[in-house]
Amino acid sequence: MPPKKTIRTIPQERTPMQEQDPDIRATNFAEVTCGYTLEEALREAERCLFCPDEPCVRGCPVEIDIPAFILKITEKNFHGAYETITDTNLLPAICGRVCPQETQCEGVCTIVDTLEPVAIGRLERFVGDMAIAEGWESVPYVEPSGLRVAIVGSGPAGMACAADMAKAGCEVTVYEVFHEAGGVLKYGIPDFRLPNEVIDAEIDKLRQLGITFECNTLVGRLFTVEQLLTEMGYHAVFIGTGAGYPSFMGIPGESLAGVLSANELLTRCNLMRARDFPDFDTPLQPGKRVAVIGAGNTAMDAMRVCLRLGAETVYCVYRRTRIEAPARAEEIHHAEEEGIEFHWLTSPVEILGDDDSNVRGLRCQSMELGEPDESGRRRPVSVPDSEFEMDVDMVVYAIGTNANPILGQTSSLRLNDRGYIVADESLATSIAGVWAGGDIVTGAATVIEAMGAGRKAAAAMKEYLGLRDTNVVYLPERSGSDGKRFGIDLHEHDYARVSV
Amino acid sequence: MTADSRKTSQFEIVRREDFSDVTYLLEIRHPLMARAARPGQFVIVMEHEHGERIPLTLADFDRDRGTVTLVVQAVGKTTKEMQERCQVGTSLYALVGPMGIPSHIGLARKVVCVGGGLGVAPVYPQARAYKQSGAYVIGVIGFRSKELMFWEDKFRAVCDEFIVCTDDGSEGIKGLVTAGIEQAIAHHSDIDELVAIGPPIMMKFCAETTRPHGIKTLVSMNPVMVDGTGMCGGCRVRVGDQVKFACVDGPDFDGHAVDFDDLMARLQRFRASETDALERWQEACRVRADAEAQREPPPLIGTRPAADR
Ligand SMILES: Cc1cc2nc3c(=O)[nH]c(=O)nc-3n(C[C@H](O)[C@H](O)[C@H](O)COP(=O)(O)OP(=O)(O)OC[C@H]3O[C@@H](n4cnc5c(N)ncnc54)[C@H](O)[C@@H]3O)c2cc1C
Ligand SMILES: Cc1cc2nc3c(=O)[nH]c(=O)nc-3n(C[C@H](O)[C@H](O)[C@H](O)COP(=O)(O)OP(=O)(O)OC[C@H]3O[C@@H](n4cnc5c(N)ncnc54)[C@H](O)[C@@H]3O)c2cc1C
Ligand code: SF4
Ligand code: SF4
Ligand code: FES
Numbered sequence: 001m002p003p004k005k006t007i008r009t010i011p012q013e014r015t016p017m018q019e020q021d022p023d024i025r026a027t028n029f030a031e032v033t034c035g036y037t038l039e040e041a042l043r044e045a046e047r048c049l050f051c052p053d054e055p056c057v058r059g060c061p062v063e064i065d066i067p068a069f070i071l072k073i074t075e076k077n078f079h080g081a082y083e084t085i086t087d088t089n090l091l092p093a094i095c096g097r098v099c100p101q102e103t104q105c106e107g108v109c110t111i112v113d114t115l116e117p118v119a120i121g122r123l124e125r126f127v128g129d130m131a132i133a134e135g136w137e138s139v140p141y142v143e144p145s146g147l148r149v150a151i152v153g154s155g156p157a158g159m160a161c162a163a164d165m166a167k168a169g170c171e172v173t174v175y176e177v178f179h180e181a182g183g184v185l186k187y188g189i190p191d192f193r194l195p196n197e198v199i200d201a202e203i204d205k206l207r208q209l210g211i212t213f214e215c216n217t218l219v220g221r222l223f224t225v226e227q228l229l230t231e232m233g234y235h236a237v238f239i240g241t242g243a244g245y246p247s248f249m250g251i252p253g254e255s256l257a258g259v260l261s262a263n264e265l266l267t268r269c270n271l272m273r274a275r276d277f278p279d280f281d282t283p284l285q286p287g288k289r290v291a292v293i294g295a296g297n298t299a300m301d302a303m304r305v306c307l308r309l310g311a312e313t314v315y316c317v318y319r320r321t322r323i324e325a326p327a328r329a330e331e332i333h334h335a336e337e338e339g340i341e342f343h344w345l346t347s348p349v350e351i352l353g354d355d356d357s358n359v360r361g362l363r364c365q366s367m368e369l370g371e372p373d374e375s376g377r378r379r380p381v382s383v384p385d386s387e388f389e390m391d392v393d394m395v396v397y398a399i400g401t402n403a404n405p406i407l408g409q410t411s412s413l414r415l416n417d418r419g420y421i422v423a424d425e426s427l428a429t430s431i432a433g434v435w436a437g438g439d440i441v442t443g444a445a446t447v448i449e450a451m452g453a454g455r456k457a458a459a460a461m462k463e464y465l466g467l468r469d470t471n472v473v474y475l476p477e478r479s480g481s482d483g484k485r486f487g488i489d490l491h492e493h494d495y496a497r498v499s500v
Numbered sequence: 501m502t503a504d505s506r507k508t509s510q511f512e513i514v515r516r517e518d519f520s521d522v523t524y525l526l527e528i529r530h531p532l533m534a535r536a537a538r539p540g541q542f543v544i545v546m547e548h549e550h551g552e553r554i555p556l557t558l559a560d561f562d563r564d565r566g567t568v569t570l571v572v573q574a575v576g577k578t579t580k581e582m583q584e585r586c587q588v589g590t591s592l593y594a595l596v597g598p599m600g601i602p603s604h605i606g607l608a609r610k611v612v613c614v615g616g617g618l619g620v621a622p623v624y625p626q627a628r629a630y631k632q633s634g635a636y637v638i639g640v641i642g643f644r645s646k647e648l649m650f651w652e653d654k655f656r657a658v659c660d661e662f663i664v665c666t667d668d669g670s671e672g673i674k675g676l677v678t679a680g681i682e683q684a685i686a687h688h689s690d691i692d693e694l695v696a697i698g699p700p701i702m703m704k705f706c707a708e709t710t711r712p713h714g715i716k717t718l719v720s721m722n723p724v725m726v727d728g729t730g731m732c733g734g735c736r737v738r739v740g741d742q743v744k745f746a747c748v749d750g751p752d753f754d755g756h757a758v759d760f761d762d763l764m765a766r767l768q769r770f771r772a773s774e775t776d777a778l779e780r781w782q783e784a785c786r787v788r789a790d791a792e793a794q795r796e797p798p799p800l801i802g803t804r805p806a807a808d809r
Contacts, residue, residue, distance in 0.1 A: 177729050179546060179553075179594040187731075216596040218729065222536050244731035248743065255738065255762050257769045264732035272553065272726070278780050281552040281578055282726075283773030357765040397733075404730050405748050409601065 005049050007111055014116035015044040022337040026307045029191045029275065032334060033097075041126040045073040048118045051110045056120060059108040061452040062088045066105060066120055073123060082131045085124060088455075090163050091156065091202050093132055094185060095448050096125025097194050100328045104448070132201045142210075145169035147465050150234040152219045152407075155183020156447045157240030157438025159206060160454030161461075165238075166209040168458075168467045173234075174206075175217040180271065183242055185447070187271040188263070190301050192308070193331075196270075220410035229433050236433050236461045239413075239421060240454060243439035245402040249293070253351025258287055258359035262294070262302040262398035269305050284309070287394025291315045291362045293348055294398035295325035300335050302396045307338055314340050315390060319347040319367050319380040345369070345380065349387065351395050362390045401444055418443075426460035427453060435461055511592040514567060519650035522574045523618060525559070526586055531566030533598060539625035540603030540720065540752050543568070544728045546594035547582050554578050555725045555747075557622035557697075558598060571621035571650075577777040584785075599728045600751045603718070605629045608692035610636045612684050612715075613659070614706055616677050616698025617643060620651055622720060623697040624658070631658040638684045638691075639663065642677035642698070646670035677702060678709045691715050696755065700764050707755035717755035721746040723766055738762045 018034040019025070025032050036044065048070040056066045065084050072081035085092045101107070101121040109117035130136075149165045151158045154176035166172045180186055182199045207213065219225065219241075228234045246261035248254050265284070268274040274284035286309035292302050295318035303314045316335070318325060321344045325332060336342070345367040352361040366386035369378035403419035414422045414430035420443060421436040423429050429436050437453030439445055515527035533543070542557045560569035574583045586592070603626050613627040620641045631637050639659035643649045644667045656662045663680040664672030673679050677698070685691060694717045696706035703719040710717045723746050726732045730748035737746050738759035744750060 177596060178727070179596070216594050218596055218599060221541070221598050222532055244729075245745075245748075246731070246733040248733065248736070250743070254743070255736070255766055257766065261733040264726060264734045267726055267732055273550070277773065278777050280550045281777060283552075283770040283777065285770055285773050357768070406729060409748075 007049065007114055010047045010049065010111075011043060012115055014047070014119055015040050015122075017119075017122055022334075022339070025192065026304075026338040029308055031195055032192050035129055036122055036126045041073060041123060042076075044119050044123060045070050047111070047115075048074075049110055055108045055110060056105045056118075059105040061104065061446070061448045062455065064088050064105075064124070069127065070118070070120075070123060073127070078127060078130055079136060081127045082136060085127060089124075089448070089451065090160055090205075091128070091447075091451065092124045093128030093198050094156075094194060094202060095451075096121045096123070096128055097198075098185075098189060098328075098446075099448050100446060102329050104446075129198075132198065142167060142169045144171065145465070145467060147171070147235045147467070148173075148233060149461065150175065150228045150232070150237045151240065152225070152237065153183060153240040153242060153438070153440075154178075154181035154203075154213060154215075155240055155242050155438060155450060156185065157242075157440075157450040157454040158183070158238065159203070160451035161238040161240065161435075161437070161458045162211050162454075163206055163209060164455055164458035165236075165461060166206070166211050168462050170235075170465070170467075172210070173212045173214055175219050176213060176215045177218045178271065179215050181213045181215060183240075184244075187267045188298065188301065190266065190270050190305050192304065193301065218406070220406040225407060225411040225413065225431065225434060229431075235465055237435070238454070238457050238461065239407065239429070239434065239436040239440060240438040240450065241404055241407060241440045243401050243403050243420070243444050245404050246397065247400050247402060248397055249348065249399065251348060251350055253353055253359070255357075256351055256353040256359050256395075257357050258394040259351055260394075260396060262292070262298045262396050263401070265302050265396055266298070266305060269309070275305075275309060287311055287359075287392065289313045289315075289392045290394040290396060291317050291348075291390055291392045292396045292398055293317045294400070295320075295322075295327055295332075295342075296398060296400070297327045297331055299396075299398035300327045300331040302398050303335055303340050304338060306394070306396070307340070311394075315392065316340055316342045317346050317348055317362070317364060317390075318342070318344055320369065320377065321345060324377050343390075347380065347382065348395075352389070359393050359395055360391075362392050362395055363387060364390060401439075403440060403443075407440075427457040428460060433464070511595040513586055513588055513590055513592070516586065516588050519571075520648050522583075523571065523648070523650065524574070524583055524586075525569060525571050525621075526582075527562075527567045527569045528592065528595060529567055530595060533568050533595075534561045534563050534566050537561040537568060537598045538602030539605065539629045540622075541598035541600045542622075542728075542751060543570070543595055543597030543599060544725070545570070545582075545592055547578065547585060548593050551581075551593060552578050553594070553726055553728070555599075555722070555728060557720070557751075559621035559624060561625070571618060573618045576774050577781045580778070581781060596728070599747060601749070603629070603695070603752050605633050606693075607633075608635055610638070610688060610691050610693075612638045612640060612681060612691055612694040614640045614677050614681060614694065614696040614698070615642070615655070616696070616702040617648070619696075619698030619702070619720075620655060623695060624651060624655055626695050627655065628658045631660075636660050638688070640665065640677050640680035640684060642666070642680065642702070643671075644668065676705070678705050681706060681709045685710075685713055685715070693718065694755075695719075695752075700760050700767070703755060703758075704760035707758070707760075711756055718752045719755040719758060720751045721753055721758065721763060722751065723763060724769055737766075 050067040069081040069084040105120045106117035147170045149170045151162045151174040246263045268284045272282035273280040274282040290306045290311045350363040354360045366383040367380040370381040373379040427435045427437045435457035437457045438450035512529045517525040556570045559571040574580045615623040637659045638661040640663045642665040665680045697720045723735045725735045728747045735746040740757040
């Protein structure tokens with residue numbers, strides 16, 4: 001039984017997390033936040049009331065049993081806490097770092113009316129990091145079902161689906177077009193927010209489940225989705241190709257040399273390691289005075305990357321206000337601390353170039369908020385005669401992305417009018433045997449929502465493949481430190497038949 | 501686990517041919533790609549783990565041998581390094597494709613296929629496909645001079661008519677490929693289509709040559725690319741009043757609508773870094789060559805001729 005606590009008896013202050021000093025961190029790519037120590041984690045875990053109605057669980061897109069894992073932390077049963085989390089969320093070290101907790105689990109925490117919410121994300125990260133550091137893993141022997149599943153795209157949606165299908169005894173291959181797996185986690189989100197080692201460690205766990213990653217494979221062009229089901233003999237396919245096609249505004253000056261999408265900037269810097277040029281070959285030529293258009297996570301990442309690449313000033317140009325900015329609260333806060341200059345209610349009208357086709361400025365106009373639009377947000381309207389120029393030499397677009405066209409060009413998948421794949425409740429597409437989820441279905445969303453979609457599709461795929469409950473016997477764990485079963489929940493994963 | 505364990509050695513180079521001291525051919529084993537490849541498509545290559553992703557057109561593919569062929573011109577750090585390191589038996593770190601929309605080999609009855617310099621290689625598969633579709637193919641190839649010519653026989657074999665142009669007149673017509681195009685147009689009033697691949701400036705003038713005659717003209721755009729999958733937008737080109745991503749909407753576009761000046765300006769985007777990288781690499785090569793020369797073991801018997809450095 002969890003101990004009885006009241007809001008008055010728990011530690012009132014949310015335990016702060018150590019961070020690198022803003023002045024120092026703005027010059028390096030090391031992680032900004034340092035994670036909780038053991039003592040800090042234990043202290044923060046004490047703040048949870050273990051509410052019987054569990055509002056936080058419903059706030060999490062994959063419904064992690066939050067009070068249960070926090071209780072295990074208070075009991076110092078960290079391995080148990082890890083098992084509880086990984087029942088539903090395969091990548092705690094990643095989600096603990098990048099989830100927008102304030103609008104998900106923590107936003108609805110019982111104590112949030114009076115106190116700051118329990119730091120659920122930080123605790124989750126603590127457990128995830130400990131699992132990586134301790135090398136907790138156990139590879140269950142799952143009797144092969146003889147069924148083969150192909151996953152297209154190695155982002156969070158694909159990874160989550162792959163793991164569930166592998167645990168159900170399927171032979172799973174993940175196809176990825178880049179030379180490294182991980183999707184946006186790898187090429188988009190920078191190291192100072194989510195170190196590559198964390199992603200690689202989590203991907204390694206998937207490999208241990210027997211999942212094969214085939215990089216350098218452009219599905220649609222090297223072979224089609226239909227071919228996966230026919231010639232290549234897969235029994236089911238999941239598509240998690242993300243929504244990476246970047247938008248531009250169509251204002252004059254967009255083909256100047258210093259104008260690029262945040263995706264290009266981040267891919268060059270993170271995946272291709274242009275920040276270590278000339279040790280790595282990919283160039284970037286960062287600006288000294290940079291304007292980033294947009295105020296989502298992508299914009300924050302782009303701005304903070306530019307600072308670290310040596311920019312003297314970085315402006316954020318956003319046509320609404322801070323309240324409407326879609327980025328995680330913590331990221332805006334971190335960006336401000338690092339010295340990003342925010343220009344709210346500002347919209348670009350023209351990018352100015354010099355004779356050599358380089359950017360020399362950005363002409364903007366001021367906005368004010370008018371009537372609410374369909375999304376319920378107040379629509380920004382321009383203020384007459386408010387134009388002014390910003391002195392910049394680089395302009396980065398982070399105003400959103402669209403659906404990638406390749407699978408639409410090469411398959412009979414039904415798309416909606418904006419190019420996203422049409423999927424039903426169970427995420428089945430218009431082709432029998434093919435499911436889809438993540439950003440390519442919903443449009444740009446979050447890591448945990450993409451993972452949730454991957455798991456939801458996996459449940460439907462298991463049903464379709466007839467992988468039903470059977471008697472399950474697990475072999476004793478092969479590795480792992482304390483002899484406990486790891487990462488596998490009998491009720492969750494009793495689809496597979498296991499021989500002893 | 502390290503990036504090393506991801507390193508595949510599946511992209512083995514099985515043949516290499518040097519056409520000149522700057523142009524070389526690599527034939528690489530990739531049976532699946534050989535099957536999927538269509539004329540007009542390209543691949544992205546990374547020579548090594550620290551390398552850049554560079555796009556190269558599929559110059560040929562052989563389904564029986566299970567190979568694809570690239571023809572590369574050594575222009576900067578990556579392509580020069582590849583020239584040095586890509587030998588038969590070595591492997592590329594990454595090779596992905598085929599990318600881009602295949603050229604539309606329609607019902608054109610009479611086509612002109614123009615290749616300028618290196619562009620001869622990427623236009624070859626299209627000429628062959630037109631020939632196979634039953635069209636009358638006029639090949640026009642242009643080089644600076646006779647010594648730089650390659651694939652002349654191969655190209656000629658898929659053409660009904662074949663026109664060679666050289667800048668210095670050492671072979672065929674003395675002049676640019678546009679002279680060859682004009683000659684073809686003069687002899688044939690019923691040309692349906694013209695395909696031109698080569699440097700942007702050449703493609704621009706090809707388009708200008710056909711414009712007054714209203715001949716449909718396709719050109720292959722080669723902007724700077726990163727991913728080749730529509731994710732970065734670095735490869736955007738202006739076509740008419742629209743912005744297109746060459747890697748997923750192309751690389752072939754209507755030559756009469758393309759903004760070549762915009763393309764040429766955007767190709768200069770990373771000029772400073774590229775020059776820097778090339779100079780550093782050449783310097784490193786010099787240092788290495790010097791060090792190796794010094795490390796040479798002393799001759800056992802003192803009869804070896806003195807320093808041949
Ligand atoms: C810069 C940035 C910062 C972000 N920050 C946050 C954050 O802090 N918190 C948060 O919750 N969310 C954040 N997001 C959003 C989040 O990353 C995405 O919602 C999530 O990654 C979507 O997952 P996915 O699996 O659907 O697709 P992706 O992660 O996009 O993965 C798709 C993968 O499929 C591959 N692929 C595409 N087409 C093909 C093909 N034809 N063949 C083979 N492979 C293919 C791609 O290369 C890619 O690797 C951020 C996004 C960006 C861009
Ligand atoms: C669709 C397409 C097909 C191509 N096909 C061929 C081919 O068959 N054979 C061939 O030799 N070359 C081809 N190219 C050009 C080739 O990609 C560049 O020559 C190569 O990237 C130069 O790299 P580098 O490091 O050696 O030279 P650098 O010194 O880096 O660059 C020299 C010039 O090449 C261009 N360039 C540089 N990086 C890139 C890049 N990532 N993508 C595109 N262009 C770049 C720029 O204009 C640059 O100024 C093609 C390009 C495209 C876009
Ligand atoms: S996965 Fe995200 S939303 Fe769910 S509990 Fe963890 S941090 Fe909260
Ligand atoms: S709502 Fe908050 S206090 Fe209640 S169980 Fe969840 S995390 Fe704990
Ligand atoms: S190369 Fe990145 S979008 Fe075309």
